[in-house]
Amino acid sequence: xxxxxxxxxxxxxxxxxxxxxxxxxxxxxxxxxxxxxxxxxxxxxxxxxxxxxxxxxxxxxxxxxxxxxxxxxxxxxxxxxxxxxxxxxxxxxxxxxxxxxxxxxxxxxxxxxxxxxxxxxxxxxxxxxxxxxxxxxxxxxxxxxxxxxxxxxxxxxxxxxxxxxxxxxxxxxxxxxxxxxxxxxxxxxxxxxxxxxxxxxxxxxxxxxxxxxxxxxxxxxxxxxxxxxxxxxxxxxxxxxxxxxxxxxxxxxxxxxxxxxxxxxxxxxxxxxxxxxxxxxxxxxxxxxxxxxxxxxxxxxxxxxxxxxxxxxxxxxxxxxxxxxxxxxxx
Numbered sequence: 607x608x609x610x611x612x613x614x615x616x617x618x619x620x621x622x623x624x625x626x627x628x629x630x631x632x633x634x635x636x637x638x639x640x641x642x643x644x645x646x647x648x649x650x651x652x653x654x655x656x657x658x659x660x661x662x663x664x665x666x667x668x669x670x671x672x673x674x675x676x677x678x679x680x681x682x683x684x685x686x687x688x689x690x691x692x693x694x695x696x697x698x699x700x701x702x703x704x705x706x707x708x709x710x711x712x713x714x715x716x717x718x719x720x721x722x723x724x725x726x727x728x729x730x731x732x733x734x735x736x737x738x739x740x741x742x743x744x745x746x747x748x749x750x751x752x753x754x755x756x757x758x759x760x761x762x763x764x765x766x767x768x769x770x771x772x773x774x775x776x777x778x779x780x781x782x783x784x785x786x787x788x789x790x791x792x793x794x795x796x797x798x799x800x801x802x803x804x805x806x807x808x809x810x811x812x813x814x815x816x817x818x819x820x821x822x823x824x825x826x827x828x829x830x831x832x833x834x835x836x837x838x839x840x841x842x843x844x845x846x847x848x849x850x851x852x853x854x855x856x857x858x859x860x861x862x863x864x865x866x867x868x869x870x871x872x873x874x875x876x877x878x879x880x881x882x883x884x885x886x887x888x889x890x891x892x893x894x895x896x897x898x899x900x901x902x903x904x905x906x907x908x909x910x911x912x913x914x915x916x917x918x919x920x921x922x923x924x925x926x927x928x929x930x931x932x933x934x935x936x937x
Contacts (some may be wrong), residue, residue, distance in 0.1 A: 619702070619722040621725075640691060642719065647686050687717050709750070856895060899923065
């Protein structure tokens with residue numbers, strides 16, 4: 607666990623470019639991108655006669671002089687913003703990688719995120735790009751929000767209309783609403799959100815509603831759901847009074863728990879979904895009784911609609927009353 611659980615474990619910038627991209631070309635784009643708001647401090651080129659130096663002029667002299675034809679190597683750049691970028695050849699692509707860990711502190715993580723977003727946003731149109739993302743690994747307390755496809759825990763991602771359709775079908779509006787900015791780059795789209803949200807409470811407050819909308823709109827089985835750990839800062843979401851979910855009873859013979867949901871079509875809250883998830887995952891209720899089946903009963907099919915995909919993902923049964931008073935399984 608982080609010394610400060612209100613910070614993510616780490617932030618990461620990752621872009622992948624074809625191996626046919628010459629290293630000098632890649633380095634030029636990387637230096638130009640990173641130079642926005644920062645100054646190159648040092649660089650290191652592994653396996654070459656002049657392995658390291660300071661400033662851009664010396665790097666230009668190496669890459670565009672005797673080593674102009676180089677197409678392999680390991681380039682590391684360090685900026686006065688605290689950002690360290692590594693460009694290395696791996697498999698079938700050049701991988702540009704940079705990470706910032708919680709131990710750096712909030713101020714350093716904030717500077718890093720601003721700079722990393724600039725780099726990723728610059729590189730996608732400047733170079734042939736196979737993938738691009740700025741992603742975070744949440745702290746223990748931050749893992750309670752779902753990770754719908756494409757969005758996951760990303761601040762930035764390069765995607766396509768085909769990828770969006772693959773995971774969300776015709777429901778593109780939910781996907782588009784989850785991002786603060788969407789920009790076209792050739793056949794790709796660059797989607798960005800929460801660019802200045804570094805701490806976990808800031809991040810969750812900014813993206814939680816969008817994550818839930820995406821989890822409800824995504825195809826079944828594509829969203830990652832994590833078991834929640836209650837902490838001081840996430841208590842406002844996880845320990846909030848249940849607004850619509852009510853316990854009905856427990857049947858010891860079938861080990862079945864039943865709830866009713868009075869959502870008025872709004873869907874269950876994050877805290878309610880996480881409570882059901884924990885009950886299903888642990889297989890025990892608060893009294894230690896075995897739980898094999900969980901049913902959530904709605905007044906009608908329309909009221910249940912927002913929760914059908916999440917409950918199916920969580921292996922929880924949604925039912926509703928038919929006009930004749932009988933219960934019908936929905937998901």
